[in-house]
Amino acid sequence: MLSEKQANATAQPTRQDPVSYLKRYYGYDRFRPMQEAVIQSITSGRDTVVLMPTGGGKSVCFQVPALMMPGLCVVVSPLIALMKDQVEALHLNGIAAAYINSSQGAKEWREVEANCRQGKIKLLYVSPEKLLSDSFYTFLNSLQLSMFAIDEAHCISSWGHDFRPEYTQLNQLRRWFPQVPIIALTATADRLTRLDIAQRLDMHDPAVFIDSFNRTNLSLQVLPGNNRIGQIVKLLQQKPDTSGIIYCLSRKSCETLAAKLMEKGFSAAFYHAGMDSSERGRIQEAFLRDDVRIMCATIAFGMGIDKSNVRWVMHYNMPKNIEGYYQEIGRAGRDGLPSQTVLFYSFADVATYTQMLTENKPANLDLQLAKLERMKQYAEANTCRRQILLSYFSEELPEPCGNCDVCRNPRVTFDATVLAQKALSAIIRLDGRVPMNTLIDVLRGSRSATVLSNGYDKIKTYGAGADLRFEDWRSYLHQLINIGVIEVAYENHYALRPGILAKDILHNGKTISLVRPDDAPKPVVAEKAPRARTEATRDALFEKLRALRKRLADEQNVPPYVVFTDSTLEDMARQRPTTPEALRNVSGVGERKLEMFGKVFLAEIVEFVMGKVSVGEKPKGSTQLVTFEYYNKGMSIEEISQARQLGPSSVANHLIQLSQAGYDIDLETLITPAERREVEAAIAVVGLEENRTKPIYDHLAGRYDYGKINLTIALMRQ
Known part of the structure; x- marks a missing residue:
């Protein structure tokens, strides 16, 4: 039973905006689909089941509520490695977390428990075995608990693909702490497993959230x-x-x-x-x-x-x-x-x-x-x-x-029943003793030494497949092997023999379809497409940032992705922030990481963009970078001009120079199609001389400034 202290302090959420926690601790401006609804469910005190694909952000669904709600969130995790990784990541995000498992000694356990009693820990990761021990119940009953989070919850169901008996006793939590909400999370569960999870945990009218399983990336x-x-x-x-x-x-x-x-x-x-x-x-x-x-x-x-x-x-x-x-x-x-x-x-x-x-x-x-x-x-x-x-x-x-x-590579199929019958008939008449190449020679009526010396030219199906090329037969035989019509006797020098579907095809009227060789799956990897200079420059900066991340991670004794994810590094390489404020706008840079790593990453980016790395053309000075930061905020040329007290032509020229240096700038959005057509018409009449745009300006009677003219010229040259 709950103590009076605990009964009065369960699941009382704060009124703070969950997005502010997301930005402060994780560095993101908005939640992914469904995350905020899950957070609202658990902070309201309701039992919750979450099915969200791997990489969909399940951890945020209980970590943010744990920060918002008073008390300790207990996370049930099946593996020591998973606990360790998540706690390390939480620490780098500035979140107080700990774990208790068999890798620690009694002294470490006591230290963690003392910190929990003093309210210094917001998330505590434990194994199901540890959680359900009598001594741990006594410890938990002395605390204010915000929720229980059951990670990898499919392990609780015998219908699931990774059933773990130790998970089956977790319904004890409901009897021990009836008022503490439970959130169960998994990436893979069919309909039966979903129902089983809620029933085995004795959940009270749980809210069930099922995110799309479509990982489009x-x-x-x-x-x-x-x-x-x-x-x-x-x-x-x-x-x-x-x-x-x-x-x-x-x-x-x-x-x-x-x-x-x-x-x-x-x-x-x-x-x-x-x-x-x-x-x-x-x-x-x-x-x-x-x-x-x-x-x-x-x-x-x-x-x-x-x-x-x-x-x-x-x-x-x-x-x-x-x-x-x-x-x-x-x-x-x-x-x-x-x-x-x-x-x-x-x-x-x-x-x-x-x-x-x-x-x-x-x-x-x-x-x-x-x-x-x-x-x-x-x-x-x-x-x-x-x-x-x-x-x-x-x-x-x-x-x-x-x-x-x-x-x-869309497939085109055809009825291949007769073709399969020919292959099976030949295999049977050859007593299942020959490998693929020899079988093809027999089917095609080859006069090879192997065929003639063994008398394979005397069997009834010799030459029955002479209408097909050798390569076509190889493709069809591979497909027949893959679907179980033919088997490979690996122990008998890779000889082919009838598979489990052979009898149905030969005697029971079963039909099969195969794919034309040109449409069949091929072990071919497409070469990478040539990259534009912008992409090459961005990739070069990404590699420098990745090397820096690895050095910092080794110093911190954590995996590199815990410092920053690849997607955060890519966003850095695209935006190229040069000030702390600009770095704060990079997706995945929270306040704690900005404090820990901001200076060193900014220094690396500044060194790159100021020309110490010779990839592409480079800006002449820092003023272009200031313009770029305004551009990244979505400001127009006119708005940047006003904010910087520069002429529109100067701003346009900055953006052209940055684009030529490999920065991610869409010049086409800076000039309307009508403006571009009129400037191009003037260039067609006057001509285009190197570094001389005044004749074009004069021909247009000053209707367009030099910035618009230079933008048109830059787009023409692209």
């Missing part, structure tokens, strides 16, 4: 599962110096893949549950700090990873359900920047999972097999993958997304 791609390592290497060569995760099915494949990537010069490591815990911790820390760029891991890795600058996630093997897949790809692009996801698909992965499930016979076998089938359908799809993904979570996407491989 993530590209989706499925590639054929042949030559995976070769394809991975090609993909990584297009992404130098970026962080990413490659998920593997087995511990051995993690180790093998990491070793091969290191041999090729990539910064890689492996992580799985079979490693010593201290070694796992060391490897994870190296990845968080960008000392290791590529993590080859089993699904044991990731839930505790709050790393915002993961630019890509690959799946070496197909996951066993869409919830797990969605959560794992969600570890890319948490900062909102464009990021890539790649799934290598082979039907062999489906067969492996099916065998594991049928042998182990879990209580929910039918459910797990059904979820595996949905994952298979996603991997084999010839329609927009994002529509399939979102429909699984009961969300409709009316139009194809345009950011998956199917949308970028």
Whole structure:
């Protein structure tokens, strides 16, 4: 039961504006969709369930209310690493937070508990095991509590993909503290899991918030599962110096893949549950700090990873359900920047999972097999993958997304039943003993030495596929393997044999569709498009800021993204602030970080823009930078002219010089189309001499100042 003190002090929110907390501590001017509504729900004392995709800002949904409300917010977190990362990030934002877990000794526990009693801590992270101990109940009952936040709440449900028995006792919180509101948060939960979360926590009429699962910044791609390592290497060569995760099915494949990537010069490591815990911790820390760029891991890795600058996630093997897949790809692009996801698909992965499930016979076998089938359908799809993904979570996407491989390369299918029958007939007549190339030679009627010496030219289906090119047959056979019509006998020199669908196709009237070779998925990575000088300059500054961030993070003993996210650095590189006030306007720069890191980042930017880095043309002095800061506030040429007491022509010339130096300025917005047409007509009559604009000015009888004339000339030269 609650003490009298606690009963009188539960969930009484302050009347302060939550946006002011967001700006002060996190450096953002506005909430993301749904965040503010969630905050209003929990500060009003209502139990709340939040489904928000990874990177959607779930933490803010309970951290801001914790700051607004009197008392301590207790956060239930499943992993030590997740607690540690979040507490470090909160400290750098100037927020009082702590954690209690098995990595600490009794002395540290007592110190944290003393700080909580003295009201010095606003958020306390604990494991479910620690939370439910008798001694911890006694400790909590002596405090004023604002709320309980259950992170990774899908772990509480047996319908979820990551069920954890220790979570099932969390309904004890409702019996112990009936008046303290509970907020449960997760990134992945289908309809059954959502209902189960609220019921298992004994929530009182909870408000349920379901954000869109559409992570538009993530590209989706499925590639054929042949030559995976070769394809991975090609993909990584297009992404130098970026962080990413490659998920593997087995511990051995993690180790093998990491070793091969290191041999090729990539910064890689492996992580799985079979490693010593201290070694796992060391490897994870190296990845968080960008000392290791590529993590080859089993699904044991990731839930505790709050790393915002993961630019890509690959799946070496197909996951066993869409919830797990969605959560794992969600570890890319948490900062909102464009990021890539790649799934290598082979039907062999489906067969492996099916065998594991049928042998182990879990209580929910039918459910797990059904979820595996949905994952298979996603991997084999010839329609927009994002529509399939979102429909699984009961969300409709009316139009194809345009950011998956199917949308970028629309598939054209045809009835390939007869083609598949020809291939299967040949495989059976060859007793399932030949590899792909030999099978193709038989189907095409080749007179190769292998075919003739083994008498393969005598079988009935010899030459039955002579109308197709060798490359076409390879494409079709790969597709037939991927959908389970044909299997690869890896233990028998990669011979092909009938798959589990073969009997239905040959004898039971089952039809199948395949994709034309020109439309089939190909392991090809598009080259980067040439960058404009503006982009090249911005990228050069971003790299300098990223190197500075890494040095500061090492000094602070925290991961780099905890100092500033990539998206914040990109905004800095775009805006190029040169004063503290201007830096405060950069997204993600709160007051604490401005105080800690402002001077050193401003110095780096000033050094760059004042010409010590020779990329592109450079401004002649600081007066242009002042003009640029006014421009960034959305002021017009006339407004800047008045504020700076400069002529409009001088302001226009500043902006032209800055644009030519690589600054992000849209010159077309500074002159109307009608003005531009009239100045261009005058130039056509008078001509354009180098550094002589007076004849144009005179021809126009002074109707347009020199700034408008110079803007037109700059746009013509662009």
